[in-house]
Amino acid sequence: MFWTIVGWILFGLIAGFIARALVPGKDDIGVLRTIVLGVVGSVVGGFLFGLLTVGLRGFQPAGWIGSIIGAIIVLVIYNKVTGRKSRPRA
Template sequence: MLWFLLVLFFFGIIFGAIARLLVPGPDPMGIVGTWALGVAGSFVGGFLGYVIFGADLDDGAVQMGGIVGSIIGSILLLLIVRSVRGGRRRAA
């Protein structure tokens, strides 16, 4: 269980950072937000990959489609977060 959480934390930061690098524009999100974005994006990407391509458990736990799906899911969530935050303005 501890290894799962460490791997989830590690890949969450990587996928969230990749999504933030691929989507241009300023984003005042900290490291915790980046991690949450990556983890949630991995779930979204994994779910969409399962729905579109079906389960393929014979290829092992880490698959290239899962990695790409996680990055795409993180990008989609980042765009959603930015569109929701874009409507609100902070008072100075």
């Protein structure tokens, strides 16, 4: 159980950092939010993959690519909701 949680944290951290690198602009959200972004992105990616392929089977984690795509979607939504990156910086 402990190693499963550690695995999810590392997986989320990596997927979140990749998503942050792919979305243009600067993101000052910190490590904890990056981990949450990656984990939530994995669930969103699994949900979308399920909808597009085998049908909805509940929330399930996605693979690396699905997790990164999900994390990008979550990051863009987060930026829109919080108003980040809405104004160009001089």
